[in-house]
Amino acid sequence: MTKNIKILKVGGSVITYKNKDSELNIHVVKQIAKDIFLWLRKNKSNQLIFTAGAGSFGHPLAYKYQLNAESLQKDPFGFVLTTTNMQNMANRVARIFHYFKVPLFPIMPSSIFMTNKGRIISAYIDTINEALNRGLTPFLWGDTVIDRSHTFRILSGDQINPYIVENLKVKELYFGTNVDGIYDSDPLKNHDATQIKKINDDNYKSILTSISESGNLDVTKGMRGKVEEIHRIKVRPLKCIIFNALIKGNTYKALSGQKVGTKIKFE
């Protein structure tokens, strides 16, 4: 049977408390681990790569040390403190997953990626493929990495995913976020925000326009950016589900193909 690699990316605002420095949302991490365990047990032919945003383990330090600035003058200490703090988050997530019998295999992004001006120029992803073949669930996260021109830069989970999708020919991407899917404006700030159920090649452009027109730029940039980012991935067909991973059972539903969130399909 052909194996079917899926990537599940959960946002930093899902697995950490965004407003509490370096604090894991253990309750939600456990929920997601349980869902993945149940799904993996039911679908022996599926393979999963798990990626996570940096959340409050990464952003405050990256901001403090200006790691994403387009400059050469960066404190080496800011870099090692940030990547080590991210490693600590990853280690804690992995141990929770192991407790729930998910064989999460942490692969440290700063060990395998280098960028130039923030774009990946060198990578070692052979281990990801080999790990999948051995029944493991590779785990990567938003990190800070060595950059040729800017000394160090941030490499977010959202940059790692397209790279893996394109290089390992992944066809299904799942985004666990803190809202129910793609909206025409930010549902956390606008009660009239309307959820978009399906996005495909036919309605892609009109949906981008409707998102742009629905509110101020800052608010809608995130939603619009997400859709554009997925559209830029050079793999077709490409299926994505964007769903609310804070809700118990949603991760299982999404991975199992049950109706949840916004479905994107580009052929």
Place this chain on the structure above:
Amino acid sequence: MTKNIKILKVGGSVITYKNKDSELNIHVVKQIAKDIFLWLRKNKSNQLIFTAGAGSFGHPLAYKYQLNAESLQKDPFGFVLTTTNMQNMANRVARIFHYFKVPLFPIMPSSIFMTNKGRIISAYIDTINEALNRGLTPFLWGDTVIDRSHTFRILSGDQINPYIVENLKVKELYFGTNVDGIYDSDPLKNHDATQIKKINDDNYKSILTSISESGNLDVTKGMRGKVEEIHRIKVRPLKCIIFNALIKGNTYKALSGQKVGTKIKFE
């Protein structure tokens, strides 16, 4: 000024309590961190790669799950539990080093090395070089890695070092152990053991013989193995110091070229 890369490898029995499961010898880790800080501050032109043995974070798990067996039947869970436990050790060591202002940059061996029958066949070490050029101290440790023929295998710090030495043209290796240097038999078990002060091309063979003849095979294998292992490294000239890293100040002395331990020089 030409940079001079040194590798300092400390044994698992130095930085962990060998008989206590997953317990760091924090006191000794702090001592070593302080010594490295002082040495780096005095020698701006020097660059250091720090490597560590797995000690009680790795061996009990690797043994339990038979990760080093020459077989295919290995529990994926044993692998992820071991590499995650090693990651935890590395993370704790890194945070202690950061406290003492050493910019330790953890590079996860299971992310960058793959072996076949226990020998490295694929690696990504570009980050090590780039990290050195940015004033960082790369840190690698004994780990368990993906193996082509045996599913998973152990990759010890003592296997990682020769690979880095040969590929980055390192000329100086420092081994921080729990004894004062190379002896003709095990000094922890034999009070008559004699320390060997200098080993070079001229006395290499006679010293191997004297180690072999001094006691039973098991006891002397470690000492003899260490010397043979260094001799096999394909870089000349190669300088090594084997010293007792449990003793305060010894790491600084060794790195600074002060007389301590056994000196090996192959030209």
